[in-house]
Amino acid sequence: MERKQFLKSLGAGAAFAITFPCLGSCSKDNGENGNIVEEPTNVDFTIDLNSAEAANLATNGGFIRINLVVVVRNLEGELIAASQVCSHQGYDEVRFASQNGGIFYCDVHGSQFAQDGSNLNPGNGRATKPLKVYQTELNGDILRVFE
Numbered sequence: 214m215e216r217k218q219f220l221k222s223l224g225a226g227a228a229f230a231i232t233f234p235c236l237g238s239c240s241k242d243n244g245e246n247g248n249i250v251e252e253p254t255n256v257d258f259t260i261d262l263n264s265a266e267a268a269n270l271a272t273n274g275g276f277i278r279i280n281l282v283v284v285v286r287n288l289e290g291e292l293i294a295a296s297q298v299c300s301h302q303g304y305d306e307v308r309f310a311s312q313n314g315g316i317f318y319c320d321v322h323g324s325q326f327a328q329d330g331s332n333l334n335p336g337n338g339r340a341t342k343p344l345k346v347y348q349t350e351l352n353g354d355i356l357r358v359f360e
């Protein structure tokens with residue numbers, strides 16, 4: 214059975230539901246791909262860069278998400294950190310992307326942030342506030358992430 218015949222056999226309502234599941238804003242406001250959480254406070258933790266959980270930090274552009282913080286080895290090899298909780302609607306979906314020299318990105322509504330947390334594409338249904346960034350300090354192989 215071809216697609217057109219299949220949709221016709223389902224009736225107009227079902228065909229509409231199948232072909233236009235994202236007619237609204239296509240946002241993930243139902244939390245399907247993330248959770249709305251509070252931005253972390255009093256951040257102060259360490260990561261052993263030799264540990265398995267830090268393996269992604271061995272490569273420029275690699276990142277891990279830990280304690281609601283995105284810890285990154287940026288494209289220049291510097292270790293930086295920012296909130297995993299987006300400043301837009303609080304989804305825990307912020308990650309690092311290597312595009313445009315390296316940015317923080319939230320895929321829920323497409324907010325982009327520079328490495329200093331400033332907004333790169335504010336408004337139009339995206340974040341208008343900056344993303345919280347944290348300090349980092351490297352002592353040997355131990356990385357401290359703190360406010």
Ligand code: FES
Nearest residue numbers: 299301302319322
């Ligand atoms: S919650 Fe991140 S862009 Fe909307």
